[in-house]
Amino acid sequence: MPEPLRPAYDVFGFAPGIRTENDLVISGMIGADANLAIPEALDEEVRAAFGAIGLVLEEAGARFSNVISLRSFHVSDTLQNDANVFLKVKGEFMDEPHCAWTMAGVSSLLIPAARVEIEAVARLG
Template identity: 35%
Template sequence: MQNTVIPPGSEKVTEAFHFVAGRISGDFLFISGQLGTHDRVLADGLEAQIDAALANVARVLKEAGRDFTAIAEISSFHVGDIGQHVPLFVAAMKKHFPGHPPAWTAVGVTGLAMAGALVEVKAVASLA
């Protein structure tokens, strides 16, 4: 598929759910929401799911030849008490974005596409 970014191993997800992990449009890479999974299995606990979701964002970036420095904006979606999520997410952001924080929006939600998922992260990266 032209202008799509599909990391190895995520082809079945693309086929089953009719979406791609990333789509290039102009000078931007739009990264679909990434759950806190490893090989389609949820990581154990909130902190592990945050790390896994960001690792999945990194997989999409890598497939497009980029890294976290290309990200301009992140949106995160949190199930449960967002007040408990934010400190853990901020710590993860400091780890992945040292010296170059992106624009960020955090949203509390009642549920995500996979039962038991606690966090989902989508992003926009610059390709320029």
């Protein structure tokens, strides 16, 4: 387990990722630091969430190019604006070919200040 994600594991009792025979299923990651503080800027929050996904991928010997599916959940009154920010930051981590992606607006996330949570599935074998 990536050490920076241990506090979330201990507090919330979930595995950051589970390896199956061929896939790595990554739990929803928010853009929080070790103290569960959320950055003010949305792009920094999204970047931190992708950074957490990257830690799980690295621990499993995978990269963002292995990701086949993303699901992102957004607390927002301006989902289109969030999509633009999300796509810009996603492009810093992922390139073509694009993976499957579902973006959903939600009313809240577990951490009240969080505005985005990202799940991923990566193909390993």
